[in-house]
Amino acid sequence: MRIAILGATSQIARDLIVSFSTADDKQLHLFARYPDEAAKWLMSVGLSGLYPVDEFSGFANHEFDAVINFVGVGNPERALKMGNSIFDITLRFDELVLNYLQTHPACRYLFLSSGAAYGSSFNEPAARNTPAVVAINDLAPQEWYGVAKLHAECRHRAHPELSIIDIRVFNYFSRTQDLSARFLITDILRAIRDKTVLETSSDYIVRDYLHPADFYKLVSALLSAPAANVAVDCFTLAPVDKPNLLAAMQENFGLRYEIIKASADINATGSKPYYYSINRRAADFGYYPGLTSLEGLMQEAIAIIQKQTTQAGSN
Template sequence: MKIAILGATSQIARDLIVSFSAEEGRQLHLFARRPDAVMTWLASSGLAGSYPVDDFSAFATQEFDAVINFVGVGDPAQAVAMGNSIFDVTLRFDEMVLDYIRTNPKCRYLFLSSGAAYGSNFSDPVKHDTPSIVAVNNLSPHEWYGVSKLHAECRHRAHPELAIIDLRVFNYFSRTQDLSARFLITDILRSIRDGVVMKTSSDPIVRDFLHPSDFHRLIEVFLSAPATNAVVDCYSRAPIDKSGLLLAMKEKFGLRYEISKAMETTGATGRKACYYSLNTRAADFGYQPFLTSLEGLMIEAKAVFQRGVNQGVSSE
């Protein structure tokens, strides 16, 4: 199977490329705005020369069995920094792929969407019948990212004749994550790495972190399943709440933390107490995650600190 990877500079795309590299039968062609950055990364990952790399202008001239679109941002703060250009960027590359698969209808399209497509109200986890809620008369900039994903999903459902799967990613973590990003898990790991006390709010939150191996498993399911047009939520075997995560990181890695009721915790894309999904529709296609959120985080956190030790950086 020949697969186009769009947005090959993104972290989650790179993790998937590494996963693909360990198996046979997948011919990847990588596309990015900065092909040189992709080639540099391939060399640093021991994959130099493994895959062709081009800018997006070369995409339409090739023949593919599948296209996976990672174009966008994974850090909510970066999404907000993009401002209203998030709409143009999402639309531009989505339309590029839609034009391609209209001409090549046997090609399947996997689009990286987001749990943010549901809106910004996550007081409870979403379910199969949870509606997307958009404050259409008072749309805030922190909602633009989610709305851009929702618009893409609507365009996709409007073409039931095309093989399009939207994958809503809620939370994802791997050892390649930039620890300077402002997520709860990166705040925790930086505190452990730097040997400082982490200060955090008393707000109870629950997250469901997808491990790279389970994300790869999910992608393989939809590359192999009968072609269809659908949307699925991504999930691990079990979510983890904040208190359980803090305690586990304390016991395993010596995290020191303080709870402050006075801390303001509104994130770049709004408050999300329960940012995860109970919608397991992906199971209907054969997806079964192997790892819980906590298991995946422990595996990747250990790798982060082991890499630091090997590079001469203390994790104490």
């Protein structure tokens, strides 16, 4: 299968490329704004020369069986800084693929959407019948990202004749995560690394952190299943709440933390107490996760801390 990867320099795209590197039946072609950066990364992970890398302008000149669109933003601070340009960027690259599908209708399209497409209020987890809620008369900047994803999903459903699957990612974490990003889990790992006390809000939250191995399982299942035009939500074997996450990090890594009343967390897409999904539609395509959120986090956290210990020992 010939697969185009758009936005190949994103973290989640890179993790998937590494996972695909062991699959002999998958031929990847990477596209990025800065191809040299993607090529250097391939070299750094021992995959130099394995896949061609080009600018986006060359995308339409090739034949693909599938396209996976990762173009977007995964850092909440960056999402806030991008402002309303998130609409233009999302639309531009989505239209690039939709135009391609007009002349290549058999090609499959996987679009990286977000749980934020449901809206900014998650007082309970998303379910199969959960509606998207948009405060159309009072749209706040932190809602722009989710609305951009929702807009794209609506465009995709308007083309039922095409094979388009929107993958709603809620939370994702791997050992390649930039620890300077402002997520709860990265705040935790920085505190462990720097031996500082984590200050975190008293807000009760539940998250479902997808592991790279399960994301690879999901993508592989969607590419192998019969063609469809639908959206699926990412999920693990079980989510994890904040108290249990903090306790596990304290027990396993000596995390020191202090609960404060004022929120110290960045909510780039709104405050979401139960930001995860119980929509299991992805199972209809043969996807079955292998890890819980906590199991996946522990695997990746151990790898991160071991790497930091090794680096500190060599200095």
